[in-house]
Amino acid sequence: MNLESIISITGKPGLFKVLSQIKNGLIVESILDGKRMPVHATDKVSALSDISIYTQDSDIPLADIYDKIHKKTGGKAAVDHKSKPEELRSYIKDIVEDYDQDRVYNSDLKKLFQWFNLLAEKGLLKPDEKEAKDGDDKKVVKPKAKAPVKKRIAKPQNIKTSSAKGGGQTSMPSKKGG
Structure with a gap:
């Protein structure tokens, strides 16, 4: 996913x-x-790839949780995010047994299920190709031919130095009329 x-x-x-x-x-x-x-x-x-759910031991990425919910529901919508907090907690308990109940708030679970249902409704929750295929079917990947490496030769830089205008005059012009 x-x-x-x-x-x-x-x-x-x-x-x-x-x-x-x-x-x-x-x-x-x-x-x-x-x-x-x-x-x-x-x-x-x-x-969403950076979000994870707290567990007793470590954190579980949101994609892994969505994979488990997707397998459980068969790609259909999960429990409604407007359900009672007890229902949301029991549902997530079936998916992730050791989630940290103290650090995962009800609002987090509401977002989790609201986002899952939205993604499922729009058809954006598809398992990765490597997980969907069996281990027997191995895909042969052909290495791409490398392009010939071109050597870059440093071009000589034309260094311009600023010169005073007026034919080499280095002094300041005098103020007149005062």
Whole structure:
């Protein structure tokens, strides 16, 4: 599951897909309605690939949790994010047995399931190709032919020195009339 190009922007609803970079930010497209907009460097942006859930031992990346939920639901929507917090906690307990109940808040679980359901609805939750294929089918990768290496020869730089205008006059012109 590739979540690297999907981001969340603080203060804006839903998730966004990164389209390109601009001088001082990003161009994103809303997954909810498909509208494009610029995101400036002052906005707080979180990539879904960087988000993880606390467990007793370590952290589990969000992509791994979404893989487990995807397998459990068969690619359909999970529990509604507007459900009671107890339902959300019991559902995540089935997915991640040792998640840290003290550090994972109800609001975190609401976002987790809201984002999952949005991505599932739009068909953006697809398992990675390497996980989808069986171990028997090995893909043979041909190495690409390397382009011949061109040697770069340093060109002599024409160093220009500034010279005084007026034929080599080095003194300041005198003030007249005063």
